[in-house]
Amino acid sequence: MSTLADVKPGGAADAASARGGGSGALARLDAALGMIVEIPVALLVAAEIILLFSGIVARYVLHTPITWSDELASILFLWLAMLGSVVAFRRGEHMRMTAFVGWAPPAARAFLDVFAVAAALGFLLLVIGPAAEFAIEEYEIVTPALEISNMVRAGALPVGLGLMIATALIRLGRVGSVRLVAGAAALVVALMAAFVLLQPALAGLGKLNLLIFFVGIVAGTVFAGVPIAFSFGLASFGYLALTTKVPLLVVVGRMDEGMSHLILLSVPLFVFLGLLIEMTxxxxxxxxxxxxxxxxxxxxxxxxxxxxxxxxxxxxxxxxxxxxxxxxxxxxxxxxxxxxxxxxxxxxxxxxxxxxxxxxxxxxxxxxxxxxxxxxxxxxxxxxxxxxxxxxxxxxxxxxxxxxxxxxxxxxxxxxxxxxxxxxxxxxxxxxxxxxxxxxxxxxxxxxxxxxxxxxxxxxxxxxxxFDWRRVVPMLVETAALSGAILLIIGTATGMAWCLTRSxxxxxxxxxxxxxxxxxxxxxxxxxxxxxxxxxxxxxxxxxxxxxxxxxxxxxxxxxxxxxxxxxxxxxxxxxxxxxxxxxxxxxxxxxxxxxxxxxxxxxxxxxxxxxxxxxxxxxxxxxxxxxx
Incomplete structure (x- = not known):
């Protein structure tokens, strides 16, 4: 990761959208959502660069370290990760396996691309409630240096998830085929309902559930073209919800933990550096x-x-x-x-x-x-x-x-x-x-x-x-999108790793x-x-x-x-x-x-x-x- 986005990010779903055109209102709403997310996320990448470089200058040149710089960088980083995930989701750039989807006939490929969006939407709807609960619980925790509520940082999770829900709904609305969307949504709902109905049986299977959720669900969704981050999330959420009594906000807590390692802040910064050396x-x-x-x-x-x-x-x-x-x-x-x-x-x-x-x-x-x-x-x-x-x-x-x-x-x-x-x-x-x-x-x-x-x-x-100044903002947005896609995988994979360890x-x-x-x-x-x-x-x-x-x-x-x-x-x-x-x-x-x-x-x-x-x-x-x- 090295880390690589889909070769054809939009897939057949976006092709269907282009044919159907969607409504003008949805197109305008999509453009507005892009502006709402992309400008702040570009500013966040720039702010992290300035903040970390200022910390180097203050510590090594001026010999007066900024005590709160790492704390602020951590707060901004989670917002960068979540809003970057939104940008990647809107652009269809979340990492997914497309080998089997690419071999499918055109009609099946179009259905699988819409199914991928619907499955991602299913995970987002399931997890946004626990994410909001997690953010509220962080309200009482005060950061040591800045002395502000940790909810300021944790709030990035429900906000990012909510914006991805809006993005998924817009993408489905712009597909241009009600039958295609209804079929994909119905399949997602039917699969979830089947697992809920099977909960009593699953409770007695013990470690066999690991094969069902972390092999069956992960393999099935990944091969169907569902973005990897959402495949991991669905497996972890389903395993905890249907086979354990662990509170579901634990999934969000593990996502937060996985995405909050400050060392990972070097991911977006090195991505931007790579774009920069090509441009210059x-x-x-x-x-x-x-x-x-x-x-x-x-x-x-x-x-x-x-x-x-x-x-x-x-x-x-x-x-x-x-x-x-x-x-x-x-x-x-x-x-x-x-x-x-x-x-x-x-x-x-x-x-x-x-x-x-x-x-x-x-x-x-x-x-x-x-x-x-x-x-x-x-x-x-x-x-x-x-x-x-x-x-x-x-x-x-x-x-x-x-x-x-x-x-x-x-x-x-x-x-x-x-x-x-x-x-x-x-x-x-x-x-x-x-x-x-x-x-x-x-x-x-x-x-x-x-x-x-x-x-x-x-x-x-x-x-x-x-040095083309006009390319700077698009490069910052591209950096955030790729980083968001990577970091969301790390977040959901951390949740899955915790489930595997606990089991x-x-x-x-x-x-x-x-x-x-x-x-x-x-x-x-x-x-x-x-x-x-x-x-x-x-x-x-x-x-x-x-x-x-x-x-x-x-x-x-x-x-x-x-x-x-x-x-x-x-x-x-x-x-x-x-x-x-x-x-x-x-x-x-x-x-x-x-x-x-x-x-x-x-x-x-x-x-x-x-x-x-x-x-x-x-x-x-x-x-x-x-x-x-």
Whole structure:
């Protein structure tokens, strides 16, 4: 998460809306809702950047720390997460699995897209009452620094959920087919009613309910195209409501807990940084110098693609932003040299998986926040595994392009190479600026992204003279939407993880994994297979939030270093995320490269085999992950 939105966000429901047009009143209401949410959420992202950077200046430069800055940042963060979720829901950008939906006939696809909205609406209606109750209960709690009611922060939950309910109703109203909407809504209501009627039977099934709710419901809704966050929420809410006597506001409390880790504030800030380096031309400058260095070598631009993704990944932390920054620069020239489009998109997807451990990856930040592993250690340990996988990909590139005709390619002069290097130096310095700030104690892992943002703005304005002020607000809104989609998954996945722990599943899992023959070798092998599967179905972040707290203690018991285990888990999930036919990252790479996904299916097999060899080396040689700690 890396974290990736749907390739075709709106889906057939939005297509039906476009055909039907909806009423003019609903269209105006939708536009008004967009304005109501998008302007405040853009201001919230900007406010967090200013607040955290001010905290760095006050503490490190003025030596007068702002005691209330973290508290205010936490309050604003929950509002950013919930309003960002609203923006993502309105745009149809919540993460969902579309493989099976995409294979369905047009009529079934249209129904499933509407069903996804109706199912999400069902969850929102069920949880908004407990969310309001939770916010009211927080009224008596006073924050220590600002001395204001915690209800100011907790109120973001019912407000965000309420706005998503309004959004869902508008989207359903604009579908343009009453029959389609009625059928989808009726199916959702019938399924919920069936579970309520079966409650007496469910109460006596014990742990079999885990299979019904956390396998059956989650798998059924995810494969039907329901956004992952709402699938998790429906399973957790149903499990607590129908099989336990736990108050339902516990679901909201766990959502609040999952979305409120201040370390996660670096997610939107690094997402914005990724958009910023593309807009200011910094990514283009880095790619240009690599192209001049290797463009005259057989397969040289493929090596450039691998190296560019490594460099850009170290800055943005968001794989979609990485691919969008690199592919448009390299693909036209690579196609002109005879590269097949399918091979290009296959390599782009493979580099997305290869760079999952490059700091400041959002998945690294997430794994640190939910497992307690040091973020600084993860940032240090993630560099070399990425190099190992890059080397494996380079072997495949060398083999495939060993006979490439370069007679028409001109080798750049030393002057041209030197000029491109000088131009790229400010951009190439950014990863070192970020890492130096963390190592020297200037900023925390949460704050350091703001240093990168200020640096990128300064370089864009004064060095590259490319800074489109008109794009700033849309970029802030886009940042909030992607972050909201990610954070809502973390919130609902935290609720599900709590339910699994409370049920005793974590104890059973620990006993099963610890009892496997072969000790740590078998444990690592099973973990790799499991997380490749989880990465393809759930994507990295929800899988980490669900299973990280359960498996990392077992890894420690097995004698596996937690940083090495984190690298193995992240790389395995990356392979699943970018591997067809289920990995959504592969389809995002296809969309960015404007290449049919079918064309890359065969070429990616060789790259996946190379990644598996690299992953096996990382799993077998602990030094690759912990040698520099």
């Amino acid at each position: 031309g910094m990514a283009r400058a880095m790619v240009a110098v690599l192209a001049n260095l290797l463009g005259h070598v057989r397969g040289g631009l493929s090596y450039v693609l691998i190296g560019a993704m490594y460099l850009v990944s170290g800055i943005s932390g968001a794989k979609a932003a990485d691919m969008a920054a690199v592919a448009p620069v390299l693909f036209p020239e690579m196609k002109a040299r005879g590269a097949k489009p399918g091979d290009l998109v296959a390599l782009l997807a493979a580099t997305g998986a290869q760079t999952e451990t490059i700091p400041p990856s959002i998945v690294l930040i997430t794994i640190g926040s939910v497992t307690g592993v040091s973020i600084a250690a993860l940032f240090t340990g993630g560099l070399l595994p990425g190099v190992v996988l890059a080397a494996m990909l380079c072997v495949v590139v060398w083999y495939r392009y060993r006979g490439e005709d370069l007679s028409h390619v001109r080798r750049p002069t030393g002057r041209e190479l030197g000029r491109s290097l000088v131009v790229a130096l400010p951009a190439l310095a950014l990863p070192f600026v970020i890492r130096a700030a963390v190592v020297e104690g200037v900023a925390t892992a949460t704050e350091v992204s703001t240093i990168g943002i200020i640096y990128s703005i300064a370089v864009g304005l004064m060095v590259y003279r490319r 005793g599943f974590s104890t059973d899992l620990a006993q099963f994994m610890a009892g496997l023959p072969g000790g740590s070798f078998t444990f690592m092998a099973v973990s790799i297979v499991a997380f490749i599967i989880l990465g393809s179905v759930l994507e990295g972040i929800p899988a980490i939030v669900l299973f990280g707290p359960l498996l990392f203690p077992i890894a420690r018991q097995m004698g596996v270093h937690e940083v090495q285990y984190a690298m193995v888990v992240i790389l395995a999930m990356g392979m699943g995320l970018f591997a067809p036919p289920f990995g959504v990252g592969y389809y995002v790479a296809s969309a960015i490269g404007r290449v049919s996904p079918d064309e890359g299916m065969r070429p990616i097999l060789g790259y996946l085999a190379a990644l598996m060899v690299g992953l096996a080396l990382v799993a077998a040689i602990p030094w690759l992950s912990i040698g520099f700690l």
